[in-house]
Amino acid sequence: MVTDRPAPEPGPAEVAVSVTAAPITPLDVLCASGTSYFGRPATPYVPGVQGVGVLTRPAPTHPAGTPVWFATAAGMLPGDGSMAEHVAVAAADVVVLPPGADHALVAALGLSAVAAWRCLTGTGELAAGETVLVLGAGGVVGQSAIQLARVAGAGHVVACARSAAALERAERLGADSTVRLEAGDDVGSLARRLGEHPADLVIDPVWGLPAAAALHALRPGGRLVNLGSSAGEQSPLSSAVLRSRSLRVRGYTNNELSADERRDALLTVVGHALTGALTVDYARVALQDAARAWTRPGRVVLVP
Numbered sequence: 084m085v086t087d088r089p090a091p092e093p094g095p096a097e098v099a100v101s102v103t104a105a106p107i108t109p110l111d112v113l114c115a116s117g118t119s120y121f122g123r124p125a126t127p128y129v130p131g132v133q134g135v136g137v138l139t140r141p142a143p144t145h146p147a148g149t150p151v152w153f154a155t156a157a158g159m160l161p162g163d164g165s166m167a168e169h170v171a172v173a174a175a176d177v178v179v180l181p182p183g184a185d186h187a188l189v190a191a192l193g194l195s196a197v198a199a200w201r202c203l204t205g206t207g208e209l210a211a212g213e214t215v216l217v218l219g220a221g222g223v224v225g226q227s228a229i230q231l232a233r234v235a236g237a238g239h240v241v242a243c244a245r246s247a248a249a250l251e252r253a254e255r256l257g258a259d260s261t262v263r264l265e266a267g268d269d270v271g272s273l274a275r276r277l278g279e280h281p282a283d284l285v286i287d288p289v290w291g292l293p294a295a296a297a298l299h300a301l302r303p304g305g306r307l308v309n310l311g312s313s314a315g316e317q318s319p320l321s322s323a324v325l326r327s328r329s330l331r332v333r334g335y336t337n338n339e340l341s342a343d344e345r346r347d348a349l350l351t352v353v354g355h356a357l358t359g360a361l362t363v364d365y366a367r368v369a370l371q372d373a374a375r376a377w378t379r380p381g382r383v384v385l386v387p
Contacts, residue, residue, distance in 0.1 A: 084374060090169035094171065096175070098138060098142050099138070100134075100136040101138075102135070103136045104135045105370075106133065106383065107166075108132060111157075111166075114159060119159070121160075124161075129167050132154065132158065132194070134152070135151070135180070135187075136170070136186075138151060149179060150180040150182075150184060152180055152190075152349060159338075180353060181357065188362065188363070188365075192227060194337050195222075195224045195227055195382075200231050203235050203286065207284045209283075212237075213284060214240075214241065214280060216277065218243050218287045219244065221244040222288060224288045225253075229253055230256050230355070234355055234360055241258065242258035243264055245263070262279075262280075270295045270296045270299075274296040274297075281300060282300050282305060283305050287307055290311065290312040290316065291314030292318070298320060298321065301328060301330055303328045304328070306331045309332065309333070366379070367384055368383050368384070370387050
């Protein structure tokens with residue numbers, strides 16, 4: 084429901100931000116539905132775990148009008164989020180953006196691109212020349228991972244997705260090879276096709292059957308980094324495959340990043356967006372139409 088509310092007054096260690104773009108992310112939907120691992124949030128609350136805007140008032144080190152990205156804990160902890168015209172957010176969760184940054188694109192990328200970057204270069208330990216397999220290549224994490232893998236020095240990037248349109252887009256974004264996930268696939272059939280491009284690192288925002296199949300496509304000593312479960316909460320992993328190839332399966336969450344780590348990663352991906360090396364498909368929707376946009380497929384960015 085979209086309604087009128089007074090603009091919040093910032094408290095100690097908070098700043099006032101006029102929002103210019105706020106994405107609807109899978110985490111927002113999970114939190115609002117009470118199905119995230121944070122549990123059911125106290126209601127009513129304004130959702131939105133991140134956004135972009137300008138400082139409404141001068142801050143200690145920056146004037147009013149300074150463009151910023153910000154994070155909130157809406158849906159995870161008590162408090163309101165970014166899907167509003169005006170917000171009050173912790174100063175520690177604000178990142179000043181470089182001149183020329185596209186607010187809607189930064190909002191669309193946001194923490195999804197941060198996660199892709201950190202999974203590749205941090206948790207996934209990507210080395211120059213390695214082959215990266217990106218599952219769920221149609222989503223924002225997947226689209227970002229394809230491009231950022233190339234930026235980070237991958238020698239070959241493989242994209243896997245359900246739709247032909249997603250795979251065509253993946254090729255435009257720089258994927259060298261594509262594998263389509265078919266409706267009748269089992270672990271063996273998908274594994275055979277993925278195995279045509281042996282990978283060193285799998286970026287996995289889907290889990291379920293695709294993750295199990297991807298393990299078969301990993302070279303000895305390969306790594307799979309999981310950061311989501313859109314294909315299922317359970318995956319039929321093979322102990323024999325894990326042990327025979329000394330594979331590593333690791334979990335990732337942005338919530339473990341320090342404020343400095345998150346800022347550095349965000350500014351890195353924004354920098355790549357400014358050079359044209361990173362983009363993502365998204366739809367702009369007016370804030371007043373947020374209720375209708377809530378379940379719309381793809382990344383939606385709410386704008387005032």
